[in-house]
Structures are given as structure tokens and as C-alpha cells.
Amino acid sequence: LARVVYQPDPETVRQAQTKLHDLGFDAGEADGRLGPRTRAAIERFQRDMSLAPTRALDAATLAGLGLIPSAAP
Numbered sequence: 511l512a513r514v515v516y517q518p519d520p521e522t523v524r525q526a527q528t529k530l531h532d533l534g535f536d537a538g539e540a541d542g543r544l545g546p547r548t549r550a551a552i553e554r555f556q557r558d559m560s561l562a563p564t565r566a567l568d569a570a571t572l573a574g575l576g577l578i579p580s581a582a583p
Contacts, residue, residue, distance in 0.1 A: 518544075518567045518572075520542030520543070521542065522567065522572070522577065523542045523543065523544055523548070523567065524540045524541065524542040525577055526548075526552070526567055526571075526572070526575055526577060527539075527540040527541070527542075527548055527551075528540045529575045529576065529577065530548075530551045530552070530555055530575070533555065533575075535551040535552075535554055535555050536551055537551035537552070538551075544566075544567070549565040549566075550565070552564075552565050552566065552567065552571060553565045555571065555574070555575070556571055556574075559571075559574045561574060
């Protein structure tokens with residue numbers, strides 16, 4: 511299956527950085543940029559949540575962070 515690549519806007523990144531920080535993942539400053547520190551925090555979160563470690567703010571990760579509704583099976 512092809513994976514859809516989503517490029518989140520800076521506000522979504524900022525919200526994710528804040529949420530990651532609140533959950534104990536060091537994403538650095540909530541500046542709205544997907545830098546190496548943020549991507550590393552995303553990967554740690556994804557691994558802890560048993561998600562594919564993409565280092566990206568994909569739909570599953572955003573849902574896990576509570577930033578979008580999760581899809582019900």
C-alpha cells in the first residue's frame with residue numbers, strides 16, 4: 511500500500527510539540543518546525559504507542575496525540 515505523505519502546517523507542528531512535551535517527550539521548543547529534536551521525539555512516541563516509527567506527523571501519530579479524531583474500525 512502506498513503511504514500518503516502529509517506536510518503539517520506550523521501550527522499543527524507546534525501543537526504536536528506541546529503535546530509531546532506534556533507527555534514527557536523532549537521535542538525541543540514549540541516553534542512549529544519539524545527539526546531533528548522534534549522528529550526524534552515523534553519517533554520515541556510512535557515506538558511507545560506501537561506505531562510505525564516514521565518520524566513524521568502522520569495521521570496515526572496525530573490521532574495518538576489527540577490532535578485529530580482516530581478512525582474507528
